[in-house]
Amino acid sequence: MEGLLKSTYGTMSEGTVKDDQSESSSSLRLILVGRSGCGKSATGNSILCQPKFESRMSAQTVTKTCQEGTVTWNGRNILVVDTPSIFEEKALDQEMYKNIGDCYVLSAPGPHVLLLVTQLGRYTAQDMVAMRRVKEVFGAGVMRHMVVLFTHMEDLEHESLNEYVDNTNNLKLRLLVHECGGRYYGFNNRATGEEQKKQLAGLMAVVESLEGELQGNFYSNDLFSQAQGYKRDRGRIPGREYRSFLAQVQAQVEKQKQELEGHMLSKALHRVKKWVWSHIGLSAFILICILVYLAILINWGITHSH
Numbered sequence: 001m002e003g004l005l006k007s008t009y010g011t012m013s014e015g016t017v018k019d020d021q022s023e024s025s026s027s028l029r030l031i032l033v034g035r036s037g038c039g040k041s042a043t044g045n046s047i048l049c050q051p052k053f054e055s056r057m058s059a060q061t062v063t064k065t066c067q068e069g070t071v072t073w074n075g076r077n078i079l080v081v082d083t084p085s086i087f088e089e090k091a092l093d094q095e096m097y098k099n100i101g102d103c104y105v106l107s108a109p110g111p112h113v114l115l116l117v118t119q120l121g122r123y124t125a126q127d128m129v130a131m132r133r134v135k136e137v138f139g140a141g142v143m144r145h146m147v148v149l150f151t152h153m154e155d156l157e158h159e160s161l162n163e164y165v166d167n168t169n170n171l172k173l174r175l176l177v178h179e180c181g182g183r184y185y186g187f188n189n190r191a192t193g194e195e196q197k198k199q200l201a202g203l204m205a206v207v208e209s210l211e212g213e214l215q216g217n218f219y220s221n222d223l224f225s226q227a228q229g230y231k232r233d234r235g236r237i238p239g240r241e242y243r244s245f246l247a248q249v250q251a252q253v254e255k256q257k258q259e260l261e262g263h264m265l266s267k268a269l270h271r272v273k274k275w276v277w278s279h280i281g282l283s284a285f286i287l288i289c290i291l292v293y294l295a296i297l298i299n300w301g302i303t304h305s306h
């Protein structure tokens with residue numbers, strides 16, 4: 001942990017971590033996030049250029065636990081963390097907190113980039129739920145490290161991905177791309193050989209450009225720092241200490257959820273305030289109408305109570 005130079009809360013710069021020789025400033029940690037079935041595991045396999053993660057069409061979730069895979073690309077060690085269904089619209093239970101805790105441990109001391117995987121042409125309400133869950137799980141600051149990764153790129157026939165994103169009438173998708181700072185890329189996960197390598201190089205260009213913007217800093221928080229200590233224990237039966245770590249995971253996720261709700265409420269209030277000021281005449285008229293209606297109602301109540 002001595003090699004971690006804390007800059008600001010949320011991002012950290014990476015020196016040489018003394019107790020783990022595999023870490024170096026050229027290492028890159030990626031987490032795959034998104035709803036079930038969008039192609040996270042298939043995307044992980046495309047990045048690793050090998051079928052490491054189980055990926056198939058199924059009514060049930062195929063990926064049951066968090067898993068990691070590594071690859072060397074242009075001399076860089078890339079760690080890819082695949083996630084199970086922890087970003088769905090269902091109450092978080094102990095098994096899900098365990099999966100979240102494992103995800104923290106596998107990607108400790110924190111990810112450089114998160115890939116929000118979504119199927120091209122299918123950005124639905126479930127994807128929006130997943131996006132919200134990602135913020136609850138890691139904290140809202142994680143958006144600064146997010147890249148949208150569209151799968152099923154072979155479905156794009158007559159236009160480029162840029163044209164598709166520019167021309168889409170799916171406002172939610174536009175908002176997502178905006179929230180992710182306009183960073184996106186597309187994969188055809190059925191691609192093999194040269195085509196597969198070419199699309200990996202394309203993704204890495206987007207990732208490295210973001211790394212440049214962030215000056216190589218990765219995303220971190222207190223949980224990631226603690227999770228670093230459990231890295232060597234992984235694979236063993238969780239002991240009492242790990243269970244206490246999972247309790248902290250639960251507390252932190254609940255706190256982040258509440259912060260997010262508070263943030264959304266204040267954003268909504270801010271929007272209402274802005275609208276009122278920009279439509280001051282109409283707002284005054286609506287207010288007068290409400291007051292007159294209340295006066296009539298009170299008057300009616302008084303006359304009918306006698």
Ligand SMILES: Nc1nc2c(ncn2[C@@H]2O[C@H](COP(=O)(O)OP(=O)(O)O)[C@@H](O)[C@H]2O)c(=O)[nH]1
Pocket residue numbers: 035036037038039040041042043054055056057058062063151152153154187188189190
């Ligand atoms: N045709 C096509 N199928 C894909 C692509 N990406 C994923 N899939 C398929 O979508 C299904 C679900 O993918 P999977 O990786 O298991 O999704 P996950 O639940 O998000 O991990 C599998 O049948 C994949 O083969 C893609 O780019 N093109």
Ligand SMILES: [Mg+2]
Pocket residue numbers: 040041042054055062063082083084
């Ligand atoms: Mg999967």
